[in-house]
Amino acid sequence: MKILFKLCTAALVSVAIAGTAQAQDKRIALVVKALGIGFFEAAAKGGEEAAAEIGGVEVIYTGPTDTTAEGQIEVINSLIAQKVDAIAVSANDQDALVPTLKKAMQRGIKVISWDSGVAPDGRMLHLNPSSNALIGNMIIKLAADHLPDGGDVAVLSASATATNQNIWIEEMGKVQDQYKGINVVATVYGDDLADKSYREAEGLMKTHADLKAIIAPSTVAIVAASQAVSDAGKTGEINVTGLGLPSEMAGHIESGASKSFAIWNPIDLGYSAVMLANSLIDGAEAGPGAELDMGRMGTLTLDDNSEGAMSDPFVYDESNIDDFKDIF
Amino acid sequence: MIKRLLTSRELILAVAILALIALIALKFPAFIETSNLLDAFNDTSPLIILALGQMVVILTRCIDLSVAANLALTGMIVAMINTQFPAVPVPLLIIVAIIAGSLMGALNGLLTWKLDIPPIVVTLGTMTIFRGLVFVLSEGQWINAHEMSASFKAFPRNEFLNLPVLSWFAIIIALLVIVMVSRTSLGRAFYAVGGNPNAAVYAGIDVGRTQFLAFTISGALAGLTGYLWVSRYAVAYVDIAGGFELDVVAACVIGGISIAGGVGTVAGAFLGAIFLGVIKNALPVIGISPFAQLAISGAAIIIAVAFNASYRNTKGRLILKHDEAVNG
Numbered sequence: 001m002k003i004l005f006k007l008c009t010a011a012l013v014s015v016a017i018a019g020t021a022q023a024q025d026k027r028i029a030l031v032v033k034a035l036g037i038g039f040f041e042a043a044a045k046g047g048e049e050a051a052a053e054i055g056g057v058e059v060i061y062t063g064p065t066d067t068t069a070e071g072q073i074e075v076i077n078s079l080i081a082q083k084v085d086a087i088a089v090s091a092n093d094q095d096a097l098v099p100t101l102k103k104a105m106q107r108g109i110k111v112i113s114w115d116s117g118v119a120p121d122g123r124m125l126h127l128n129p130s131s132n133a134l135i136g137n138m139i140i141k142l143a144a145d146h147l148p149d150g151g152d153v154a155v156l157s158a159s160a161t162a163t164n165q166n167i168w169i170e171e172m173g174k175v176q177d178q179y180k181g182i183n184v185v186a187t188v189y190g191d192d193l194a195d196k197s198y199r200e201a202e203g204l205m206k207t208h209a210d211l212k213a214i215i216a217p218s219t220v221a222i223v224a225a226s227q228a229v230s231d232a233g234k235t236g237e238i239n240v241t242g243l244g245l246p247s248e249m250a251g252h253i254e255s256g257a258s259k260s261f262a263i264w265n266p267i268d269l270g271y272s273a274v275m276l277a278n279s280l281i282d283g284a285e286a287g288p289g290a291e292l293d294m295g296r297m298g299t300l301t302l303d304d305n306s307e308g309a310m311s312d313p314f315v316y317d318e319s320n321i322d323d324f325k326d327i328f
Numbered sequence: 329m330i331k332r333l334l335t336s337r338e339l340i341l342a343v344a345i346l347a348l349i350a351l352i353a354l355k356f357p358a359f360i361e362t363s364n365l366l367d368a369f370n371d372t373s374p375l376i377i378l379a380l381g382q383m384v385v386i387l388t389r390c391i392d393l394s395v396a397a398n399l400a401l402t403g404m405i406v407a408m409i410n411t412q413f414p415a416v417p418v419p420l421l422i423i424v425a426i427i428a429g430s431l432m433g434a435l436n437g438l439l440t441w442k443l444d445i446p447p448i449v450v451t452l453g454t455m456t457i458f459r460g461l462v463f464v465l466s467e468g469q470w471i472n473a474h475e476m477s478a479s480f481k482a483f484p485r486n487e488f489l490n491l492p493v494l495s496w497f498a499i500i501i502a503l504l505v506i507v508m509v510s511r512t513s514l515g516r517a518f519y520a521v522g523g524n525p526n527a528a529v530y531a532g533i534d535v536g537r538t539q540f541l542a543f544t545i546s547g548a549l550a551g552l553t554g555y556l557w558v559s560r561y562a563v564a565y566v567d568i569a570g571g572f573e574l575d576v577v578a579a580c581v582i583g584g585i586s587i588a589g590g591v592g593t594v595a596g597a598f599l600g601a602i603f604l605g606v607i608k609n610a611l612p613v614i615g616i617s618p619f620a621q622l623a624i625s626g627a628a629i630i631i632a633v634a635f636n637a638s639y640r641n642t643k644g645r646l647i648l649k650h651d652e653a654v655n656g
Binding site: 192198203223226231247 | 356358364367371470472473474475476485557561562563567568569570571572608609611612613615618619
């Protein structure tokens with residue numbers, strides 16, 4: 001009887017302890033551009049994973065119902081009222097959120113932005129999914145990985161004046177020498193139009209008889225080039241790769257026109273955002289040159305704007321495409 | 329007779345196309361291989377179909393700038409039907425596309441006819457409305473290759489007598505339009521309305537109604553092209569065929585269809601489209617800088633128009649003046 005009583009008390013005490021622990025949980029809000037978007041649902045999954053790994057962290061996944069800055073301001077105001085410990089936001093507007101987020105920081109809430117950034121005044125750090133250098137390296141690596149003996153590759157970009165693509169292609173050029181035997185024979189432009197990209201891909205196949213891969217760092221071009229390669233009956237001979245979205249590329253991975261492609265992984269991004277927010281709550285200092293822990297994603301090094309790049313773009317191929325094609 | 333044939337615009341255009349092909353072959357000999365020329369023709373087929381519809385509209389002194397947006401909207405509609413109800417057979421989808429396209433064309437026609445708004449204003453407006461509707465309908469999402477059924481994608485690629493179905497559509501529609509403009513009273517009415525609207529009224533032709541029918545035909549062909557386009561490139565999104573209406577008008581102008589109405593032939597529109605198609609297919613293989621490509625396309629159009637303008641002076645038979653000259 002006594003033993004039973006002791007057991008009961010122990011149980012009660014442990015419940016009470018668990019209860020107080022609950023109250024002291026760190027609460028990290030993951031604010032997204034809008035609810036119901038596959039990409040952000042996946043990021044929330046990553047956030048939960050980080051919370052489980054850290055322990056004692058509650059992730060509040062929230063956002064407006066449509067992608068407006070006003071909606072996000074309302075959500076953030078209510079989070080301030082709830083006295084959360086940290087806010088990690090993917091912003092609908094770079095500047096509009098700054099005053100509200102400043103208010104949050106004045107109340108001692110740690111604020112970071114991820115995916116889509118906030119101006120430096122309105123956050124302590126910004127987490128980029130990747131960096132131009134990492135993307136430039138990745139697109140040529142994707143082609144090289146399937147060409148152990150080397151070969152001719154060509155780049156099919158968006159328009160000749162597209163800033164992002166030009167930077168990535170330039171970064172690719174810097175690391176090209178590290179991939180022995182890979183010759184970049186041409187760079188052509190599809191203007192982000194499906195029909196023009198398709199024609200340019202056909203042109204590449206006709207003018208370069210030994211072409212082994214087409215690198216398309218544009219979501220329109222990679223889809224159009226994959227279709228052109230399938231239609232020309234060169235599946236398996238020419239590999240289309242570059243940057244694409246799993247939902248748009250699933251059919252072309254299945255057909256074999258594209259062996260692999262890359263883009264950020266939203267799960268990793270949500271995971272890293274929660275990890276970083278947790279580090280800040282635990283007292284880590286954000287600022288130029290700071291190095292912060294991101295758990296399994298390694299460390300984030302901040303530049304002069306307090307921005308950092310998470311990792312290489314994530315590679316999608318037939319082994320994982322089915323897990324992601326319904327997400328984004 | 330021989331002199332008229334030799335100086336006919338169509339013949340000169342045909343010679344210009346052959347000269348152009350010969351010129352391209354000097355730089356890239358594989359261009360004149362039969363398979364390549366057939367590929368180029370297949371690639372130009374959507375432009376031919378749209379140019380034939382546009383020709384009918386321009387003959388009646390109107391212009392249809394909404395064709396590309398009509399194409400995008402119909403393409404999205406059939407793609408969405410296909411993903412929701414994969415069992416719906418392709419011929420039925422083609423009928424749906426033609427009906428949807430005709431309705432959009434009829435809307436242009438009604439606004440021009442009943443409200444007497446200038447066609448360029450009407451179709452500029454509907455162009456934006458149709459694009460907007462694609463966005464509303466799709467919520468900005470893409471419909472991708474793996475979501476479309478295999479038969480949906482295969483239809484325009486199926487070969488019949490060594491020519492893809494897409495090419496056959498262009499040929500058959502060209503023949504139908506020849507019959508319509510030369511063997512039906514409606515076809516004659518198009519020329520009458522554009523040539524001299526006042527005289528057409530005296531001849532008992534309803535100008536507004538004729539223009540309405542011209543817009544409906546153009547819309548129907550744009551709708552049909554919507555299906556062919558989406559299935560060929562295996563992707564449907566808001567911006568497909570962006571700016572393509574200008575290519576369509578350019579093809580007509582190059583083909584000698586007078587913007588002032590009343591002058592033009594099916595052969596002209598057909599060859600005008602081929603001329604543009606040859607340029608579009610040649611530019612990727614002859615290695616011209618992307619910045620020069622646009623200038624070259626533009627220059628070709630200006631030269632053709634200048635050429636047509638110089639032709640205008642010798643146009644028509646002045647019966648009365650001739651009589652006066654003889655009598656006087």
